[in-house]
Amino acid sequence: MYLGIDLGTSAVKTVLVDDAQRVIASESRALTIASAQPGHSEQDPAQWIDATFATLDALKASHAGAMAAVAGIGLSGQMHGATLLDASLRPLRPCILWNDGRAAAECRVLEQRWPALRAITGNKAMPGFTAPKLLWIATHEPDIFAATKLVLLPKAYLRLVLSGEAVEDVSDASGSLWLGAARRDWSDAALEATGLTREHMPRLVEGCAPAARLRSELARRWGMTGQPVIAGGAGDNPAGAVGIGAIRPGTAFVSLGTSGALLAPTGTIEANPDRAVHTFCHAIPGMWIQAGAILSAASCLAWAARLFGVTEAELLAPLGSRPQAPSPVSFLPYLAGERTPHDDPAVRGMLDGLSHGTDRTAIVQAVLEGVAFALADCRDALADAGIAIAEADAIGGGSRSPFWLSVLANVLNVPVHRFAGGETGAAFGAARLGRLAVTGEAIAAVCTRPQRIETFEPDAGLVNAYAKRLPAWRELYRPRH
Secondary structure, X not given: OEEEXXXXXXXXXXXXXXXXXXXXXXXXXXXXXXXXXXXXXXXXXXXXXXXXXXXXXXXXXXXXXXXXOOOEEEEEEOOOOEEEEOOOOOEOOOEEOOOOOOOHHHHHHHXXXXXXXXXXXXXXXXXXXXXXXXXXXXXXXXXXXXHOOEEEOHHHHHHHHHHOOOEEEHHHHOOOOOEEOOOOEEOHHHHHHOOOOHHHOOEEEOOOOEEEEOOHHHHHHOOOOOOOEEEOOEEHHHHHHHHOOOOOOOOOEEEEOOOEEEXXXXXXXXXXXXXXXXXEEOOOOOOEEEEEEEOOOHHHHHHHHXXXXXXXXXXXXXXXXXOOOOOOOEEXXXXXXXXXXOOEOOOOOEEEOOOOOOOHHHHHHHHHHHHHHHHHHHHHHHHHXXXXXXXXXXXXXXXXXXXXXXXXXXXXXXXXXXXXXXXXXXXXXXXHHHHHHHHOOOHHHHOOOOXXXXXXXXXXXXXXXXXXXXXXXXXXXXXXX
């Protein structure tokens, strides 16, 4: 038996997977975000621990026999968050999250201090990454910076609590701007540019490698007969790739979680930082992921549900299974700023084309289309790096909506495939990494592609209609900085 724990932004999801790679149980607990002022986004790390322990307690109560047999644990996590610990390994402040935009000025400082940043990391300095956040802390909270002895990404903090070991995997670490992407190791020059050293960083491992063992007292709490191995794990998108078997070039996928991304595994680094394409190490040794990332995806639908005071399911029901034509309304999904291709933390969303005749359904369709158009921007940025997307698999909570996937297929003009359980892809991928850390099996034998349950093919008429709308949609963007 293996556990996959996905520390997301809106929830912790935990799956229990057997030796036949069947998910036999899952649990989820919600998380909340604090925003003291516009552009800020933080979480209390204690939330992560309480939510994770609650999922594991529930699995122990419902599946005690299976939990007893757990041999390996994999962790997946929201990327880029800055969790600052003191000499006693206690958090000094709430974690600054990936969608926090306060460090825009520090990004410019960082690139000036270290001109080789883009060449070494494969990325442009953007406020969501971890390193600029530390420069912001050094300027605005100098006492906190001085007291910081260890900087961890969210899932590495969870691993520290579970095992007592400070360890990070290279996929998550490559979203910090402190990792040399080609060497898959910390860059001393990057650390120096932010006033840090390797002593402030956790030990690095590959995602499928053993990283630690579960504390004995926690193993007893959850009724486990031994102390399971905890794998290196992965950032949420690389873990999602492992979960759907996207472990080689030519296996692109789209993630519709709180944020969104269009991602392509590659055997070499094919960076395009000038268009805000992200370069991450894959959770698989010797592989990388190139990604176009948008800061708001399924969270846009959640915003619309709050606005109208109904559930997301109630918003989607009137749309049916596929669009008949584009909505007359246009939506920019920049509710928290944007990354690819704009790198603009100050930009905000908008609705355009409203009239007295506009109804809720038109607005909801526009929200889904706006996210799809933003992913088309990601597609084009990847194409500029020589990466052509011929088809895409869909993961994340948004992948439950047939209408949304149909919109995506027509906007991107590629077939989009859906899997059973695609919304738990990152947790399932983490469980696979946990298994590999225990068994040492061939990666390809474990990271197989699950069965696709539905394919959404582009319709020529809709492809043309959306292609005509895309230039006008792009014209709506206006930089605010």
